[in-house]
Amino acid sequence: MRSAARGFLTCLTDGQHAQVLHPFTDPARTQWSYMPRPRPGVSLVDLSATARKAAHCLLATALSRNAFAQAVTIMAFEEVLDLDEAGRRGRHSDDYWTAVFGDPDKEMWCWRFEGHHLSVTATIHGEDVVAAPLFLGANPARIHDQADSLLFGPLWREEDLARALLSDLPSPLRHQAVVAQTAPSDLITGTAPQVEPFDQAGVCGADLPSSGRDLLHRLISVYLDRLHPTLARPELDLGEVTFAWAGGPRPGQSHYYRIQTPHLLIEYDNTQRDANHAHTVLRRPGADFGADLLPAHLATEQR
Template identity: 50%
Template structure:
């Protein structure tokens, strides 16, 4: 098991930093995608074996495509450091890993890999994996040369949403655009709960024509496909029967500061590109009822008490 292999690769002090009780709710229910202090052990302090074990653990939570996005985001820390004239000491090893509980036991456990613009949390209860939140961001969102693109890790997240707007009939597009200006950040930010549905909800999927509905399905699938196939398939089956809503905030012209979200009963996707003149993006896949394993923990406790 990747989590056990990671813990075995750590020395005593590193393991004490990386290991937290599952009951430590303050540390476990946590999402922080800014360059801030955070729980865990920093991979900058790990040897090659432990660092590789950390990345192997991260790879268990992501599809090959999403893992490539994560690696590009990590590399962008060095690009951003240069862009900022090396003033903030950013570096591609400023990522942290934490394991909650004891992997491989019958009791609940989980882990998180996190740093600037990445936060991936997995919770395992009774052998069932609950995969959320998953945050990926990019600063810069796009690196260009001579009018072309050198690197744009979150390209599809922007392009598919724009294609959805283009596929909508005019009345549906007007309903979807709920604000003329984009927010400063994703609305749920670093809140430990995704909370109640965001309002206004925008346009309902059931109202869309076939082309726009297919475009919305492609957008949702993109986010679910951040997960390995077995998890992505289960998550899609879970949300497919419920209503979904799409909302856009800000101008629709390319290059402007913009934001969108997709939400359902237990689904929240948020995207923003609202700072650095629309060249700094955030994306997150959350589950209002299932973040940090809330769904599987509720089932476990009900069964255990029964």
């Protein structure tokens, strides 16, 4: 990450360099968003081809190859959405911004790659990295051909595996998993800088039949495998995992789910555009934006 960030910075003009670099203490460091809006940093549209490639290379240091493919597909979907909207909002696939908070040559720093439906933040202290929040969304979530066959869907596994898990549960466990008949209109945690685990509503992974445990493990892996292999953490004790669902169980019905442990929170929401507009996020309660790394950093600074 340090090497990729340095490489990116060397590709910038003096003016762009000033746009990209912000103090680590800048409040904007934790003010993230997955909505179209002005944001700190420099946009891909304003970069040279070399600098644009360097920004993509920095993004790829946090993501697995599969998740990087999801990310660039999500960016490309801005052109599809712009077509669907007849260009009314001027969306484009280069409306993604890179910012660096702090100095990559120092012990603690942070970078973010962000735009509509994509936000990846990595906070670094020495050799420790926290890549969270990590948000991927898609509108449309799926594109079908005239025969209704799926052509593109960057988040289809996140939807289909969760629905298969819900369907697999025996009736008593399904009733336990469904915490509301109506899905919330968006991710409940929104863009809060820090999150806390929800009350443990839902069904515990340890109580699932073997087929359900397998589906839950596969679903969690979809999210954890978004991270670059070098950032993988040993996960998970299913005895600590809860799965909760809200909304309808069938395709086309608004739905939401979350998966959580004391140190992991996954949310998925698909309620807009006749349930064809998905939002997903991976959070680390108590550790987003490197909150768990700050005490070590402050101790180092005081020596």
